[in-house]
Amino acid sequence: xxxxxxxxxxDVIGTAISSMGSGNGSPTKIPVYRYISPDFAKVEIExxxxxxxxxxxxxDHVAEAGDYYEYRAGPYSVLIVRGDDGELRAFQNxxxxxxxxxxxxxxxxxTELRCMYHNWTWDLRGRLRQVPSRxxxxxxxxxxxxxxxxxxxxxxxxxxxNLDVDAMSLAEYLEGVPEDAAWIDPDVYRCTRxxxxxxxxxxxxxxxxxxxxxxxQCLHQEMLGSIDDINAGQFLWERHGVxxxxxxxxxxxxxxxxxPQVVWDSFIVTxxxxxxxxxxxPVPELADGQTVQELIADGIRGVLTARGVDVSHLDTDQITTxxxxxxxxxxxxxxxxxxxxxxxxxxxxxxDESVFxxxxxxxxxxxxxxxxxxxxxxxxxxxxxxxNVINQDVELxxxxxxxxxxxxxxxxxxxxxxxxxxNNHRTLERYCGISPSExxxxxxx
Numbered sequence: 001x002x003x004x005x006x007x008x009x010x011d012v013i014g015t016a017i018s019s020m021g022s023g024n025g026s027p028t029k030i031p032v033y034r035y036i037s038p039d040f041a042k043v044e045i046e047x048x049x050x051x052x053x054x055x056x057x058x059x060d061h062v063a064e065a066g067d068y069y070e071y072r073a074g075p076y077s078v079l080i081v082r083g084d085d086g087e088l089r090a091f092q093n094x095x096x097x098x099x100x101x102x103x104x105x106x107x108x109x110x111t112e113l114r115c116m117y118h119n120w121t122w123d124l125r126g127r128l129r130q131v132p133s134r135x136x137x138x139x140x141x142x143x144x145x146x147x148x149x150x151x152x153x154x155x156x157x158x159x160x161x162n163l164d165v166d167a168m169s170l171a172e173y174l175e176g177v178p179e180d181a182a183w184i185d186p187d188v189y190r191c192t193r194x195x196x197x198x199x200x201x202x203x204x205x206x207x208x209x210x211x212x213x214x215x216x217q218c219l220h221q222e223m224l225g226s227i228d229d230i231n232a233g234q235f236l237w238e239r240h241g242v243x244x245x246x247x248x249x250x251x252x253x254x255x256x257x258x259x260p261q262v263v264w265d266s267f268i269v270t271x272x273x274x275x276x277x278x279x280x281x282p283v284p285e286l287a288d289g290q291t292v293q294e295l296i297a298d299g300i301r302g303v304l305t306a307r308g309v310d311v312s313h314l315d316t317d318q319i320t321t322x323x324x325x326x327x328x329x330x331x332x333x334x335x336x337x338x339x340x341x342x343x344x345x346x347x348x349x350x351x352d353e354s355v356f357x358x359x360x361x362x363x364x365x366x367x368x369x370x371x372x373x374x375x376x377x378x379x380x381x382x383x384x385x386x387x388n389v390i391n392q393d394v395e396l397x398x399x400x401x402x403x404x405x406x407x408x409x410x411x412x413x414x415x416x417x418x419x420x421x422x423n424n425h426r427t428l429e430r431y432c433g434i435s436p437s438e439x440x441x442x443x444x445x
Contacts, residue, residue, distance in 0.1 A: 002070075015205055025443040026423050027413035028281070035202040035404045041351045045074045048329050048431045051164045053173045055331050055344050055361065056080060058191035058359055059157045061106055062088060063371040066124070068113075069106045072162060074347045078150050078161045079103050081113070083124040090152035090161050091126050096145040102301030106376070109149070122147050137161065156186025157361060158333075158342055175237040181335055188309075188374035189340045189361035195386070196357045197379040199345075199396035203330060203354035206345035207391045210324070210332040211420040213245065217253060222398040223253040225258065225266025226296075234419055239328040239427050241420035247271070248293030263292040270296055270389060274338055293320055304338055306364040311337055326420045328427045338363050352401055358386065416443045 034040055056071035057080065067082045070093060077093035081101060093101050095115040102115050102122075112129065112146075113122040121130035126147035131386060134140060151162040153170035155178055160170050171178070178186075199206050209215075216229045230252045232245040248267060250258040264283035272278055284295060297319040304311050311319065314337060323335040334341040340361035347355045359374075379385050386394065402410070414422055422442070429437055 017226055019053055025416075026441040027415065028418075028442040029411040029413060029440045030422075030425055031411055031438050032409050034425075034428075035204055035401070036351055038351050041083050041347060043432050044428075045076075045347060048404065048428065049073045049163075049308065049347070051077065051162070051431060052329050053151075053153075053162045053170050054329075055158055055327075056090075056152075056161045057106075057159045057194075058342075058361070059154060059159060059376060060191040060243065060372045060374050064108065066110045066212075067106075067108045067392065068103055068110060069159075070101075070104050070275070072346075072389070073370075076163060077101060077148075077266065078163065079113070080152060080159060080161065081110075081124050084111070085125070086150055087125075088159070089124075089126060090150040090165065091147040092150055094148065095120055096128070096147065097131075102147075103413070115425045157189050157191060157340075158186075160361075169445055172326070173239070175240060177237070177242070177327070180242065181323060182334050183318070183332075184337065185367070186335075186340075187367040188364050188369065190369060191359055191361050191374045192372050193375045193377060194357065195377045195379060196355065197353050197383065197385070198348060198381040199356045199394055199397055200352060200381070201354055201401040201406075202351055203345040203347050205397055205400050206273075206354045206356055206394075207326075207330045207332065208421045208424070209397065209400075210239075210343060211326045211424065212418045214244065214415065214417045217251070219396065220270075220389055221268060222252055222269050223389065225262040226264075227251060227266075229253070236419060236423045239423075241326045241383055241423055243324045243326075243420070245322040246317065246320060247322060248291075248296040248316075260286065260292045264295075267296055274303065276303045276338070284433075296320060300338055304363065307363075309363055310339075310365070331408065358390075391418050410434075413441075426439060 035246065054073055056078065057069045060080045061067065061069045062080050064080050065084045065086065069080045071078045071080060079091045079093040081089050083089055093103065095102055095117065097115065097118055097120050100115050102113050113124065119132050123129050126236040128142040128145045131137065131140060151163055151165055151167060153173060191316055195283055213229045213232055216223055216360070226247055226249070227250050228246045228251060232243050234241060234243045247262065250263050261283050265280055268280055276299070279437070283292065284294060286292070294316050297316040300319050301311055314437065319337055325333040325335065331344045332343045342359040344357055346355040354398065425439060426437070
């Protein structure tokens with residue numbers, strides 16, 4: 001289903017926006033204090049990260065009975081467990097006796113949830129099972145002290161949690177996003193690895209680096225030969241946004257007549273592994289009427305076919321378009337037909353620091369393919385491990401955060417091309433109870 005069809009079907013409140021924007025109106029002004037104020041960071045923790053649906057892990061982490069995964073967001077810890085009845089549950093990770101954390105990290109094969117401090121024990125459904133030396137507590141009923149519940153649900157192979165048990169459902173929260181992405185078949189992906197590191201920038205600075213293509217022309221010039229960064233259409237729902245970026249075609253910034261070798265080289269440098277090519281080489285001879293984009297699409301199909309994945313029903317644009325969903329408050333979902341990356345930024349130890357996590361998924365042959373066993377990689381800050389393009393994004397962030405600390409800079413000035421960032425801030429205001437809006441300017445409506 002196309003974005004336009006989704007909008008009609010869902011009757012959502014949204015706006016379709018071209019990548020370059022209308023040019024009418026004025027820049028949107030956003031207060032800088034939101035990125036550097038410890039007081040505002042506390043408000044975000046209490047009103048956003050305790051209330052919004054957040055990506056926690058993959059279904060592959062908790063696919064079988066006895067699997068568990070600890071998700072941390074700022075001071076919060078959520079324990080996600082696959083019960084012996086097959087149900088996925090989430091609990092606030094705290095013993096009902098003295099508050100000790102019950103489980104850390106991830107694992108499998110457990111049959112109960114046991115606090116290692118005083119040996120209180122719950123079953124995998126969160127029901128209190130054992131209290132040592134019970135008589136010292138007087139009247140103590142097991143039913144009165146279950147583990148404190150959190151909400152949990154899935155979209156495709158992505159697991160979301162919410163500490164607010166009264167929150168809207170995940171389906172309602174995600175608005176038209178799942179329907180818009182349904183043609184990609186989200187259930188066929190499996191999580192193979194998770195990378196986590198610390199970044200010297202506020203979580204919003206990190207997240208916003210993956211919420212616009214305006215910076216491509218400067219920071220990622222090697223991409224210009226193989227991405228249409230100008231005509232990447234964007235769409236906003238109430239809380240979320242998406243951009244559709246065509247690859248295998250040159251940026252209009254390079255002019256009308258771009259040598260096919262330039263397009264080919266650019267794609268190899270930035271994502272040649274998708275075609276099974278890791279080094280520059282001459283562009284293969286094109287058949288009459290064939291484009292480099294079609295050649296690239298055929299290369300991606302070939303790699304997938306060798307893995308037993310059939311994408312013959314998808315056309316060239318579907319094969320080569322990156323579908324980039326930005327979910328409030330902190331998630332970027334990058335859907336390709338061959339892989340999926342889920343990136344999220346969380347508050348770090350200070351307002352000038354964040355925790356960056358990337359879940360990488362590979363496409364499999366069918367929705368009933370066996371689970372993967374995700375490998376966890378905890379990377380020291382500053383190491384370059386994400387690939388050329390994302391490494392460039394992350395490397396820049398130290399200076400981005402330093403710049404925000406300059407006393408004369410009170411507001412940021414954003415273009416309509418950066419509409420997904422603007423939309424995220426408007427949603428942030430609603431969650432934080434900021435009314436009237438502190439944001440000024442913007443396009444003429």
